[in-house]
Amino acid sequence: MNSNKDLEIADKARKYWRELENKYDLNNKAVILIDNDDDNVNYLTLAYADEFRISKNYESLIILNANAKLKEEFANNKSFIFLDIDKEKTLAIKKLYMLYKFTDRLIINNYDGTSDTDAFNLLSDNITVNDIVAISILGLNKVPAL
Amino acid sequence: MNLELTENIEDNLISAINSSDITKENDIIFFGANKSSLTMMEILKDYHFLAIIDNDKRKQGQLISGLKVYSPDELLADYNPNYRILIASEYYAAMRKQLETFGYKEGKEILILWHGNRYYSIDDETFNYHASKVRYGEEVYNEFRKDAPSDFIFICPYAGTGDMYLVGMYLEEYMKTHEITGYSVIVPNNNCKRILGLFDLKAISMEYAKIECLMMFCRMRGFDSTHSKVLNDGFNQIMVKRLRGYKNIDFNTMFRQGVFEIKGDYNYIFKQENADDIFTDNSLRKGRTVLLSPYANTITKISDDFWIKLAKELKALDYDVVTNVSGDEESIEGTMGLFVPYKQIISFLDDAGYFVGVRSGLCDIICSSRAKMAVLYPFGNVFGACSTYDYFSLEKMDLKTDNLLEIIYEKTDLSDNIDNLNKIVDFCNII
Known part of the structure; x- marks a missing residue:
């Protein structure tokens, strides 16, 4: 086992993040990394993202790695800035976020590395995917109506 | 203060108490005449508070919640190992540096309960601080693996009695489902060991600072590849913690279903000795x-x-x-x-x-x-x-x-x- 490689990868993310900060001025924006295998989770993340943006007073959101279908579905939302980054950068950002929560401006829509427990385990008749995405991932107070 | 900040301070303080980093014998000093210190006082009600220190000359000499505010020089010039100096501030790095000049060390007398917004930083100091913890966690992991090369490692970072009870209740079922035979449970104190002992589970006590670094290493390497799992419902996991209490998700459900992936009812009654x-x-x-x-x-x-x-x-x-x-x-x-x-x-x-x-x-x-x-x-x-x-x-x-x-x-x-x-x-x- 050797942690040096992981730390090197995480270290690279600092450069990528600085690039994002410099190019998009993250003072009034947040970044959402679409990174879930479940299309429905990815859809709901964007469906509720505007509510999240309003609740935090962000001017706009940078959406990383949304697939073509999502981009099309949310094309009319002018507060979304869609960006694609390659696998290497995606992994680096995730590794850095695993190392420590280096920013309060990043949402990753899965629990792989962002948390030690997978909140999707709590799905039940009572707790839906909508609840998990809105309350847990985006930190909203309630599930927005769609 | 926002709820998230208060909860962070509370979580970290409770960890410090449980891992005996702070005891009732210590003289507690709060660095900063601010709301964070008042929050810490509220949580530590039964502990012995000595004073507040603050670099702001306007605050020095004042009484806040019955405690006098001193300059750090005035109070700390004579090193006292019984002091516990609590910091919850975005200026934590500068405060730590200042305290180190008096001979105080982080993890011993200095306890940083909240890093403030500067935690949200990618500067070298912050990155290297966390990287060094991961590297130390790797040492802990490798040392541990010498004695337990193939055990599945369960890490319990939080020493709450109720938490430990739920771990004891559900761990065996989890191991059965995941076909885990050899295991080690790492806990922060002997009380946790005693509770798990009620369930015939053997545990190893390790100081919290080591557990934290071990956890960080396993997280970075991946829990699958390190054969490890953290057993807690929300410790340092803000996203998961947000579901506490939501739509009646209670403490038991968070553990049973969230941590241990057990659906439906399950109960374990442990053996008792006659009293x-x-x-x-x-x-x-x-x-x-x-x-x-x-x-x-x-x-x-x-x-x-x-x-x-x-x-x-x-x-x-x-x-x-x-x-x-x-x-x-x-x-x-x-x-x-x-x-x-x-x-x-x-x-x-x-x-x-x-x-x-x-x-x-x-x-x-x-x-x-x-x-x-x-x-x-x-x-x-x-x-x-x-x-x-x-x-x-x-x-x-x-x-x-x-x-x-x-x-x-x-x-x-x-x-x-x-x-x-x-x-x-x-x-x-x-x-």
Whole structure:
């Protein structure tokens, strides 16, 4: 086992993040990394993202790695800035976020590395995917109506 | 202060208490005459506060919550290893550096409970600080692997009694489902070991600083590739923690379903030893003994006056009243202090007949007892989306439904709790 490689990868993310900060001025924006295998989770993340943006007073959101279908579905939302980054950068950002929560401006829509427990385990008749995405991932107070 | 910040401070303080980084023997100094320090004072109510230090000359000399504000030079010039200097500030790095000039060290006398917004940084200092923890975690991991090369490692970062009870209750089922045979459970103190021992689970005690680094390493390497898992419902996991109390998700559900992936009901009753010796040795009567439990790590203590009056009234009704104590805890005036080992606590209560206590982890352990239990919950939104009661109610968790009285108190003074006291006395006295 050797942690040096992981730390090197995480270290690279600092450069990528600085690039994002410099190019998009993250003072009034947040970044959402679409990174879930479940299309429905990815859809709901964007469906509720505007509510999240309003609740935090962000001017706009940078959406990383949304697939073509999502981009099309949310094309009319002018507060979304869609960006694609390659696998290497995606992994680096995730590794850095695993190392420590280096920013309060990043949402990753899965629990792989962002948390030690997978909140999707709590799905039940009572707790839906909508609840998990809105309350847990985006930190909203309630599930927005769609 | 926002809830997230308060919870962060609270989580970290509780960890520090549980891992004995702060004890009641320490002299506590708060760095910063600010709201964070006031929050810490609220949580550490029963500890010994020495002073506040602040570099702002305008604040020096003032009294805040009864504590005098000093300059760091004035108070810290003579090194004292008994000091615990608590920091919850975005200027933590500069504060730490300043304290280090007096010989104080982080993790020993200096405890950083919150890093503030500067935590949100990708500068070299912050990155290297965390990277060094991962590297140390790797050393801990490799050292550990020498003795346990193929064990699955379960890491329990938080020493809450109730948390440990739920770990004990569900771990075996989790291992069965995941076909785990060899395992090691790492816990932050010996009390955790004792609780897991009730479930015939062996655990290894490790200081929290090491556990934290080990966890960071396993997280970075991946829990699958390190054959490890963290067993907690929300420790340093803000996203998961947000679901506490949401739509009635209680403490038990967070562990059973969230951490251990167990759907549906599952119960484990651990073996108990006979407690006759405790009754004989202490001249207590079976069926007429009330165990008071006024202490909990995370809950504001109800005033002694309340407990003294309650004990007096119960004794007047011919009950033997004892206080459950461990370590340096004191018995309630007019009662005898009694330490009941976990391996006998349920048997003891089955025979004693009565328990009155604040909602602590002990309540999880004893909830399968036949005793009448009166449990007190503080009012307020303490746990995520709901109150302490909604999150920890034994009845809501289905851990105990019969012989149970659950009371929510808003204030801690006796005068505000006379009705509650009467309810408890009536509850105990109705056969």
